Amino acid sequence: MENAVTSHWPAHLQSSLTIPETNLFHNVEVSAARFPEKPAIIFYDTPITFAQVRDEAEFIAGYLQNQCGVRAGDRVLLYMQNSPQWVIACYGILRANAVVVPVNAMNTAEELRHYVEDSGAETVLVAQDLFRHIQPLLRNTERNGLQHVIVATYSDYLKQPPSVTPPDFVTAARNVDIGGAVAWADALAARYKPGALTAGPDDLCVMPYTSGTTGKPKGCMHTHRSVMHTALASVRWVDITHETTLLTALPLFHVTGMQSGMNGPLSCGATIVLMSRWDRDIAARMIERYQVAVWSAISTMMVDFLSNPKLREYDLSSLRSLRGGGAAMPAALVKKLKDTVDIDYVEGYGMSETISATHFNPPQRPKAQCLGIPMFDVDARVIDPEKLGEVAQGQAGEIVVHGRQVMQGYWRNPDATREAFIEIDGKRFLRTGDLARVDEEGYYFMTDRLKRMINASGYKVWPAEVEALMYQHEAIREVCVIGASDSRRGETVKALVVLDPGHVGNVTDEDIIAWARNHMASYKVPRIVEFVRELPKSASGKILWRQLQENSLATL
Missing domain, CATH: 2.30.38.10 (Luciferase; Domain 3)
Structure with a gap:
């Protein structure tokens, strides 16, 4: 039977949401027209106004069209840490009527190759700290790989001395040889004007990649309409207005960070305080300094935040909403949060396939370790x-x-x-x-x-993808990746490895882990490697991963 709105549906909300029949870039145009000098972003104390976001996104769009040959519907990779450039690049791609392919900033060249080949992208916007992973993919001179690269330097947007100490990669001056690429500042300075904005609500706009039971990630095709829905839903659910300031610490390449930390707030003229890397003291300082009211965080962030011995030194009284998902918040932490700042942690549920939340707890009556109720x-x-x-x-x-x-x-x-x-x-x-x-x-x-998936600190790790990468190691004959319990991450990655006979005794578990760190994103790296003589198989020869998983859990 179809689910009905429960008696605990938020009283200030209708059960249905009216979605604008426009593209996402129009949201920034409207906010810039209404609040041109208001900060859209605060980046380590430097404000970036809505007018600046709009204007620079248009210049990036013009460069993409005029110099990179980007046309409507083309896929463009976006590969950076959280930064003003991430936001401006995203909206620049949309302004060019193209499709954003957000790439996890922890991915390496081996993983990136699949994104490039599968999406057919010929252009990438990348930050200098990640440029080395892109370089190996630029050697192809045929028209079936990366041809155009725009390289951003985060420190270009540090216009005033910060009151906190940003990460080194944020403060670094332009320090890489970008031969064959163009610097972000030069792309802006060219001041190209883009052509007409033609993308409509049913055109593709964002394509996040997700894995599954197979080893290769798959692109989730989202339209302006589907992205608009959860962006506006995230704003309405917790009553965000143009007067609201939010802390954006979740990565923007992830659908939760993208929607609740960027698209939603910018659509209504709210200000986001943007962090490039998680730091509990900087987060607390920013909440205090900018009177942050809303913050989306995964449970591991909250574990670290609440364990800070200096936490009571900060004024956190402006916070009125803390929301998140990805992994259930332990009941003890829910209570500690309530005791510390007197607010509830409101959990939700969604996927890359749904571009963030389909379920959320009612803010006025959340339940712990709960996905919530179906949203609009x-x-x-x-x-x-x-x-x-x-x-x-x-x-x-x-x-x-x-x-x-x-x-x-x-x-x-x-x-x-x-x-x-x-x-x-x-x-x-x-x-x-x-x-x-x-x-x-x-x-x-x-x-x-039902899915064979590991949830490590809120990041989804797909064992088949990790296995596919590990088979590139010359010493590995067979491998099965399973989840193992971890007191901090919730789950962590464990690899059961059968070595090739010629390498037995010559390779250690530390060797395998070190190799993995150089060949895959850090959250996918097996923290535990166990050598076994053989792996159990079915009559058809398939490795019985579920049996190994259950055996591992039974020994806890």
Whole structure:
């Protein structure tokens, strides 16, 4: 049965959300017209106004069109840490009627190669601290790889002495040889004007990549309409206005950070205080200095923040909303947060495939370790994952969702798209692969996963992708990656490795871990490597990863 709005739906909200029939860039145009001199971004105490964001995004769009040959619908990679350039580049790509492909800043050249090849991107906007990972991909002179690179230097936007100490990579002056590329400052100085803004609500605009049971990440195709929906939903749910200041510490390449920390606030003229890297003291100082009211954070950030012995030295009284997701917040920390700043941690649930939240806890009545209730216009069901029929209230089953924020499908992957969707009552539902139960008040609680996925500090790690990278090591004959319990990260990555006979005794677990750090993003790196003589297999030869996972959990 279709879920209904619960009795605990926020009183100030209608159950449905009216979405503008415009593209995302129009949001910044409107905010810049209304509040031209108001800070859109505060970057380590330097303000960047809405008018500056709009104007520089237009110059970047003009450069992309006039010098890089970017046309409507082209995919453009965006590969930076949180920075004003990330925001301006994102909106510059959109202003060029193109599609943003956000890339995890922790990814290395091996991982980036797939993004380039699969998306067909010929242009990338990258920061100088990450440029070395892009360089190996620039050797291809054929028209089927990266041809154009714009390199940003974060310190260009430090216009006044900061009251805190930013990370070294933020304060670094321009210090890399960018032969064959153009500096961000030079691209702006060219002052190219873009052509007409033609993208409409149903054109593609953002394509975040996600993995799954296969080793290769897949591009989630999102339109201006689907991105607009969760951007505005995030603003309405906690009543953000142009008077609100938010702390943006979650990475913008992640859909939660992108929507709740950038697209949502900028759409209504709110100001974001932007951090390039998590630092608990800088976060507290920024909350105090700029009277931050709203902050989105994952549970590991909150663990670190609340364990700061200096926390009571800061005035945090401006905070009225703390929200997050990715991993459940332990009950003890929920209580500590309430005791410390007298606010609740409001959890939500979403995926790259839904460009952030489909469920959120009502701010006035959240429940701990809870996904929340379905948000605006979301039809969520719980079904038997094998029989595909709905289960009774209180029973566990797979969450399926229908709503305007659901992706169109996976880029150039019709088979995966077909597997991801199911039709119920004439509607197209996304199969999440997550198992949950619904209580008598309509709140959803996660119980397990169908997907083979590890949740490490809120980052989704797909074992098949890690395995595919580890097989590049000459000493590894077979490998199976599973999740292991971790008191700080929740889960961590463990690799069970069968060595090639010629390397037995010559390779240590530390060697494998060190190699992995050079070949994959840090959050994917196995923290535990265990050598085994063999891996259990099915009659068809498939490694029985679930058995290994269950055995690992049983030994805890």
